[in-house]
Every structure is written in C-alpha cells, then in structure tokens.
Amino acid sequence: MGQWVNKYGLVHHVSVGTSLVDMNMKIENVRNERRVFDEMSDKDVLSWNYLLAGYSLNGFNDQV
DSSP states (O other): OOHHHHHTTGGGSHHHHHHHHHHHHHTTOHHHHHHHHHHOSSOOHHHHHHHHHHHHHTTOGGGO
16 A cells, blocks of 8 residues: 555545555455555445455455
C-alpha cells in the first residue's frame, strides 16, 4: 500500500479501502489484503465480498 494512502488516511474511505483490498487479491497478496481490510473503519458488502473472494481464490478457504 502506498505511503500516501496511510499518510492521508485514505484507507478509511470505503471506496479506497475496497479498491486496495481488490488490488491485493488480484496480485495474490492475502496478508496485505487482510491488513488493509482490518484498517478500514467502515466496511460495506463489497469490501467483505472482496475479502472473502481473495481468501477463496488464493487457497485460504479455512482462514475465513
């Protein structure tokens, strides 16, 4: 995750956080995906779906 995202607190915006979760899922970085998700102050259905899809697609079905 870019330092500017943390510096300006953009991860707390649902749309930015969800996009970061999706991006990390696509590059198979499940650990970072979870960290971003945990840092999000607001989560919506889309962010939860991306998190679950990331675990499933990357073979972490038992981690959810």
